Amino acid sequence: MKPRSCSKQPAASVILAVLLTTTSTxxxxxxxxxxxxxxxxxxxxxxxxxxxxxxxxxxxxxxxxxxxxxxxxxxxxxxxxxxxxxxxxxxxxxxxxxxxxxxxxxxxxxxxxxxxxxxxxxxxxxxxxxxxxxxxxxxxxxxxxxxxxxxxxxxxxxxxxxxxxxxxxxxxxxxxxxxxxxxxxxxxxxxxxxxxxxxxxxxxxxxxxxxxxxxxxxxxxxxxxxxxxxxxxxxxxxxxxxxxxxxxxxxxxxxxxxxxxxxxxxxxxxxxxxxxxxxxALPKISDEDYTNTSDKLESTERAAKTIARIIKNVDDGTIANSKAAITNLFGATSKDTVDKLLSDAANYKLKDKIAGTDKETALNAMSTGQLEAILATLNIALIKDKEKLKQELTDAKQNKETKSAEDQEKECNKAGDNKGECDKLKGQGCIFKEDGETNKKCTLNKEAKQALEKANQETGGKDKKTDSKCTGKEQKDCKSPDCKWEGETCKDSSILLNKQFALMASAFVSFVAL
Missing domain, CATH: 3.90.150.10 (Variant Surface Glycoprotein, subunit A domain 1)
Structure with missing residues (x-):
């Protein structure tokens, strides 16, 4: 039989080895x-x-x-x-x-x-x-x-x-x-x-x-x-x-x-x-506030708000209340119209030299500074043209409003034999004559008549001699295209056209003055 101490030695060595291995790992x-x-x-x-x-x-x-x-x-x-x-x-x-x-x-x-x-x-x-x-x-x-x-x-x-x-x-x-x-x-x-x-x-x-x-x-x-x-x-x-x-x-x-x-x-x-x-939360160029929505005007609330201010003169524009105004201007689908406008504008070439930029230069070839200078030049020209037109229309209106002696005489005659009514027209040159013609005792005084005749001669009014073919014609003989019956007289169509133009021009001045 082996000694007991010898039988335990291998077991102790194994345990120690295990402990060492465990510690290291x-x-x-x-x-x-x-x-x-x-x-x-x-x-x-x-x-x-x-x-x-x-x-x-x-x-x-x-x-x-x-x-x-x-x-x-x-x-x-x-x-x-x-x-x-x-x-x-x-x-x-x-x-x-x-x-x-x-x-x-x-x-x-x-x-x-x-x-x-x-x-x-x-x-x-x-x-x-x-x-x-x-x-x-x-x-x-x-x-x-x-x-x-x-x-x-x-x-x-x-x-x-x-x-x-x-x-x-x-x-x-x-x-x-x-x-x-x-x-x-x-x-x-x-x-x-x-x-x-x-x-x-x-x-x-x-x-x-x-x-x-x-x-x-x-x-x-x-x-x-x-x-x-x-x-x-x-x-x-x-x-x-x-x-x-x-x-x-x-x-x-x-x-x-x-x-x-x-x-x-x-x-x-x-x-x-x-x-x-x-x-x-990094911002991206694709975020809504950076999106180009110019080709979707008919469905974009931002577009509705801006366009409604211009077209409808309101500050609460929405697609609901402004879509009709948008589609009337740009069509039911705005993309085609918008794309063409953008292309035409970008490729437009100047017909003349403006603000230092040579003619035939395309707008898309210009710097922002050039475009701003050209726009300012065109705006100045527009302002001057507007003022010139307003003055011309004012002068024309004054000339048209200068009554002939004949027309003023008729204004006086409207008072008939009523002295009180005639006196009210004194400022227009009317005078009451007791011995005047029945129903025409309120008549134009001599001085006023001469002044009106002179003014009309100077401004080309009715008293100035013209080659009118219509004056004096009876209603049955007052026919187009040269003549047109207006009120109680036969007048030249050209006079009526000039009058219509004056009204249209006046309306234009009222618009550009806004």
Whole structure:
């Protein structure tokens, strides 16, 4: 029989071996991050940096859109002054007003709301990127030969930067660029951030099994302390994404789940909530206030409000109460009419040199400054023409209103033999004669008669000799086309046409004076 002590020796050796094995593989105490844990941070830092150029580019696109609207409106305004017909001119100026309003709406939205939204996203993502950059830089620099370090490669060894890469992975740090096309991958949305690891390390799921990282430990032996443990109950890195509970003293990382719209379970991670909120709310040129709706006038409330002000003189225009006015002007489907107006205006070439711009220059080849100068020149010409026309019509009206001596005599005769009524007409040159003709004792006095005859001679009135073919004709002989019976006399048709023109011109002056 073997000694009892000899029979126990192998069993003790086995137990010791098991204990040693368990100690060396339990969890990931104070160990560095596996490659699949830190690589998503490099990718996220890249995307965070690209938000700056995305915001800058989109803001420039929106600003250009508004400026294009304004230039398009100017082209239409100029074209309305030079259009071939009044109908085309009316459509052009109404459309110009609406297109200009689209520019105003876009600029107002950008200035009052969206510029702040762009800036907020840039601020939040820049801060978060800086936090990741700092952690990655420090963690990479902890490499101690192939023994210890915080960032491990696929080979299980710690790695530092080699240029802009870490173990073959692009991991660029630094200030975000303002130029570029924005994000190549969009893992950040209003719903959260996809692609990053989450949760507490469990059996080396996130951390290495045997490469120490002093950033994750609290003691002076293998962590951040000098003479003992650090006071902090928890350590945080990457803006709170990485957390280590020092109370457990195992150095296990607990990674925040970023793939959620709301992060309320880690107060140290407010920066990530800001990233999700602001990037999710980044303005886009496709947003409603930046949409070009000029080809849908018959179904756009904004168009109804603007056009109703012009056509209906109301400030509460809607599709419900203004669609008829819109379709009367632009048709049941406005797109064809609008597209033609825009094309005709853009391609219109000046017939003469205006405001320093040579003839045959197309409107779409002009700068905004040129268009504004041409429009101002045309407006000045219109103002001068209007004043000239008003004066001509005033002069013509005065000439027409100068009564002939014959007509004034008839006005006096209307008072008949009534002295009281005749006296009321004294200001018109009427005088009562007791010995006058029956029913015509109220007659035009000599001085007034001579004055009227002289005035008519000077102004070309009725008392001036003319080649009239109609004066004196009986009603039965007063026939068109040269003559027309009016009242009790036969008159030249040309006189009546001139009178009609004067009325039309007067109506025009009343319109342009509005």
């Amino acid at each position: 339990e969890g990931a105490a104070n160990m560095g991050l596996k490659k699949e844990t830190w690589v998503p941070l490099c990718n996220l830092a890249k995307e965070l940096g690209e938000v700056t150029s995305e915001a800058a580019t989109e803001q420039k696109r929106i600003l250009k859109l508004a400026l294009d609207f304004r230039k398009e409106a100017l082209q239409l305004e100029v074209y309305s002054r030079l259009a071939p017909t009044a109908a085309v001119a009316e459509k052009s100026i109404v459309l110009a007003t609406y297109v200009a309003s689209m520019a105003d709406i876009a600029l107002a939205k950008l200035q009052t709301v969206d510029s702040d939204n762009f800036l907020a996203a840039v601020a939040a993502t820049s801060y978060a990127k800086g936090a990741i950059d700092e952690f990655i830089t420090v963690a990479a620099q902890t490499k101690e030969s192939d023994v210890h370090g915080c960032l491990h490669g696929g080979d299980g060894n710690p790695h530092n930067f080699e240029g802009k890469t870490i173990h073959g992975t692009d991991c660029r740090t630094g200030v975000p660029k303002t130029t570029g096309d924005g994000r190549t991958k969009k893992t950040i949305t209003a719903g959260g951030i996809a692609g990053t690891q989450a949760g507490l390390d469990n059996s080396n799921s996130l951390q290495s099994a045997n490469k120490n990282c002093r950033l994750f430990a609290k003691s002076n032996a293998d962590g951040l302390g000098k003479a003992g443990d650090v006071d902090a109950a928890k350590l945080h890195y990457a803006a709170g994404y990485i957390e280590i509970d020092t109370g457990s003293n195992d150095g296990k990382v607990n990674l925040l789940n970023l793939n959620r719209p709301t992060l309320t379970d880690r107060t140290e991670a407010t920066a990530w909530q800001a990233v999700i909120t602001t990037v999710g």
